[in-house]
Amino acid sequence: MQKILNVALANRSYPIAIGENLLSEFQHFKLKQGQRVLIVTNETIAPIYLQALIDMLENNGVKTDSVIVPDGEKYKTMETWNIILTALLANNHTRNTILIALGGGVIGDVAGFAASAYQRGIKFIQVPTTLLAQVDSSVGGKTAINHPLGKNMIGAFYQPQSVVIDLNCLKTLPQRELSAGLAEVIKYGIILDEAFFNWLESHIEDLLNLEVNALSYCIYRCCELKAQVVAADETEQDMRAILNLGHTFGHAIEAELGYGNWLHGEAVSVGMLMAAHTAKLLGKLTINDIERIKNLLIRAKLPVKRPTQMSVESYLPHMLRDKKVLSGQLRLVLPTKIGHVQVLDGIDKNVVFESIKLT
């Protein structure tokens, strides 16, 4: 069964198609005969999915080029961004070319940022192949690369023209990556939707087993929630910040331990628990809710203990570079009960240290 969802952003609105085997269905790409595309993917995904996508597009009259970049968070860099721009220039692509990001969040973020910059902006299509990218990074138009001094610090808000989510892609995804995606799934339940969190408590094993109906419902609901937030606050002036629950702590782990050592979703898992402990220390969350969050993360096969090699103090410099920081004051998204969060400014660093110690 296929589902279509709309991200409502006036003249930048776009559809998200969700279903099995969508990579072979031309209509979801919103392309026309005679158009040129550059497919951006990486050396892991290319051997599995690239040729079939090229064949399908060429059979429908689309002219394709492709560029294969190295795999991994540590390549979400200016160098990889430049490889994509060079491929566009070297193949004489014009403003009418459409870029297709075929891959996980790393490919989507770096390719989207290249699309935003090439000749001041060309259209692009997100074809997310990880659970994390299907429920989060491919939707909402955040594109970015990392800098040694901070994650996602250079980028643009740049919306795709369509998102094509093929559930079959998850069959080749390593289990650790599937679990990393579940961290962002659980995040939606905590920040916005208690009923969805309850549903996850009943279906988390179905998701780990790639049960199609459960996956389809879950991905649809996550995209629906994200689309609502993005439609309300596209450029993160206020409400969109709630999507960053756990990310301020998580980004510190990713940056301090070297990009790629802890997966983004794994760092977010531990980061969400740190945020939950901060909320508890401030009298805003019950121990029962912390236990429910922790148990669900454990069942999703996610880490719930902080990395032992990182000192408590080492989080702070990274956290102070977070994009949510206001006038040098820490600003955190804190759960106040399952399904509800609050963005709080000026949190005492000793409370933060204590919540890190408790995780």
Ligand code: NAD
């Ligand atoms: P990823 O892109 O590194 O993909 C994870 C791994 O799975 C990679 O090795 C990849 O090659 C491999 N892979 C991808 N699809 C596969 C498939 N179908 N079969 C087999 N292997 C496959 O990681 P990710 O978790 O998808 O994304 C994490 C990134 O997303 C981070 O950089 C994070 O900052 C970013 N992110 C962005 C947003 C946003 O709003 N733009 C939101 C959340 C996360």
Ligand code: GLY
């Ligand atoms: N993943 C956070 C956001 O899209 O805003």
